[in-house]
Amino acid sequence: MEKDISKTTEIKVDEIKIDQKRVEQFMGYSSRKMPENLKEIMEGEIEKKDVFSPRLFIREVDEKMLCENGILVPVVKKHLSDSDRVFSIIYTIGDEIDLKITEYMSSNDMIRGMFLDKIGVVALDYIKSQAKEYIEKSTGLNIVHQVYPGNTDFDAEKQLGIYGLFDGEVNDYININEYGQMSPIKSVAFLVFLR
Amino acid sequence: MDILDKIAQAVVDMDKESVKKYILKAIADDSTSVTDIYQNGLNKGMSEVLKLYDEKVYFLPEVVVCADALNEGISILREHGNIDKSGAIKVTMAVVEGDTHEIGKNIVKIMMEASGFDVVDLGVNQKSEDIVNHALDNNSDIIALSSMMTSTMKNMKNVIDDLNQKDHSNKPKVIIGGAPVSENFAKKIGADGYSENAPKAVELVRSVINSK
Numbered sequence: 001m002e003k004d005i006s007k008t009t010e011i012k013v014d015e016i017k018i019d020q021k022r023v024e025q026f027m028g029y030s031s032r033k034m035p036e037n038l039k040e041i042m043e044g045e046i047e048k049k050d051v052f053s054p055r056l057f058i059r060e061v062d063e064k065m066l067c068e069n070g071i072l073v074p075v076v077k078k079h080l081s082d083s084d085r086v087f088s089i090i091y092t093i094g095d096e097i098d099l100k101i102t103e104y105m106s107s108n109d110m111i112r113g114m115f116l117d118k119i120g121v122v123a124l125d126y127i128k129s130q131a132k133e134y135i136e137k138s139t140g141l142n143i144v145h146q147v148y149p150g151n152t153d154f155d156a157e158k159q160l161g162i163y164g165l166f167d168g169e170v171n172d173y174i175n176i177n178e179y180g181q182m183s184p185i186k187s188v189a190f191l192v193f194l195r
Numbered sequence: 196m197d198i199l200d201k202i203a204q205a206v207v208d209m210d211k212e213s214v215k216k217y218i219l220k221a222i223a224d225d226s227t228s229v230t231d232i233y234q235n236g237l238n239k240g241m242s243e244v245l246k247l248y249d250e251k252v253y254f255l256p257e258v259v260v261c262a263d264a265l266n267e268g269i270s271i272l273r274e275h276g277n278i279d280k281s282g283a284i285k286v287t288m289a290v291v292e293g294d295t296h297e298i299g300k301n302i303v304k305i306m307m308e309a310s311g312f313d314v315v316d317l318g319v320n321q322k323s324e325d326i327v328n329h330a331l332d333n334n335s336d337i338i339a340l341s342s343m344m345t346s347t348m349k350n351m352k353n354v355i356d357d358l359n360q361k362d363h364s365n366k367p368k369v370i371i372g373g374a375p376v377s378e379n380f381a382k383k384i385g386a387d388g389y390s391e392n393a394p395k396a397v398e399l400v401r402s403v404i405n406s407k
Contacts, residue, residue, distance in 0.1 A: 101298060108211075110266075155345055156346040178293065179347045181296075181344055
C-alpha cells in the first residue's frame with residue numbers, strides 16, 4: 001500500500017458471515033445448550049442478511065494528526081514508539097438493524113430483537129477482522145497494538161478524536177454526538193498500530 | 196387447574212399461543228375481570244419465571260420469551276378493557292442525555308411491566324430536568340436510569356443532583372443500570388440501587404420500595 005496519509009479509503013466488505021456459536025455465547029449460552037425453540041429463532045434471524053448495510057473506512061494517520069485530534073494520550077504515545085505505521089478504522093452495519101430491533105421490541109417479539117442485537121455485534125466483529133486482515137496484507141506488517149475508545153486508558157470520548165481523523169469523509173454514513181456516541185449505533189472506531 | 200393458573204403456566208412455558216387461547220377463554224367467562232387475568236394469571240406466571248431465573252433454571256433469553264408471551268396477553272387484555280394499575284409501583288424510565296442505546300432499557304421496561312409495575316418510558320437521550328420533572332409530576336416511586344457509555348454515565352449524577360435540589364415531600368428513589376455502570380458507581384453518585392440485568396431490576400425495585 002502506498003503511504004498516503006491524506007486520504008480516507010473505503011474498503012468493500014465481503015458478505016457478512018455470522019458465527020452462530022458467538023451469537024449463542026453472547027446470549028449467555030456457553031456452558032449450557034441453547035433450548036431448541038430459541039435456536040430456531042436465532043437461525044431465522046441470522047438468515048436475514050438484508051438488515052446489514054456495511055461500510056468500512058480506513059485512513060493512515062501520523063503523530064501530528066493524532067495530536068491535532070486530541071488523542072495523543074500516553075497509551076497512544078507508547079504504542080507509537082513501538083510501531084512503524086498507524087491506521088484509524090471506522091465501520092458500521094447501518095441503521096436498518098436497529099429499526100428492525102425496535103420493530104420487534106414493540107410487537108411483543110423482544111427475543112428476536114435481542115438476537116438481532118447480538119447478531120449485529122457479531123457482524124461488527126466480522127467487519128473488524130476483514131479490516132485488520134486488509135491492512136496487514138496491504139502493508140506487509142503485523143498489527144501489534146489496538147486501541148479502542150472505552151478502554152481504561154482511552155476513554156469513550158476519545159471516539160470523537162478517532163472520528164475526527166477522517167476529516168468528515170465518512171459523514172454520509174456515520175455521525176457522532178458530543179459524548180462520542182456514533183450513529184448508526186452499531187458503528188465502531190479504533191486505532192491499529194503496525195510493525 | 197383453573198383458567199388463571201393455565202394462563203400463568205402458559206407464561207412459564209413460553210407458550211404465546213396458549214396464553215392467547217386461555218385469555219380469550221377467560222374473557223369469554225364474564226366472572227373473570229381483565230385486571231384479575233392480568234394480576235392472577237399473567238403476573239403470577241411472571242413471578243414464577245423470575246423465581247426460575249433466580250434459581251438459574253432459566254437464562255435471561257428464556258425470561259424474555261416468557262415476557263413476550265405475557266405481553267401478547269396484555270395486548271389482548273387491552274382490547275377488552277382497562278387494566279387497573281392503581282396501587283402499582285410507578286416507574287419513570289429513561290436513557291440519560293447523550294446516549295441513544297435503548298435495547299437494554301426496553302428489556303428492563305418490558306420486564307417491569309410484565310411484573311405489574313406502572314412504567315412510563317421517556318425514551319433515550321433525555322435531559323436531567325425533563326426526567327426529574329416528569330417523575331415528580333407523576334408521583335413516580337422510582338426513577339430508573341440507563342447509560343451504555345462511560346461518557347454519558349456521569350449524566351446519571353446530574354439527575355440525582357437535580358432531584359436532590361427539588362423541594363418535594365415524596366421524592367422517587369433512583370436506580371441505575373447499563374454496561375459501564377457498577378454497584379460502586381451507584382454508591383458514588385448517591386443512587387439508591389444498581390442492577391446488572393432486567394430480572395434483577397425487578398427485584399431491586401421491590402426491595403428499594405420496601406425499604407422506603
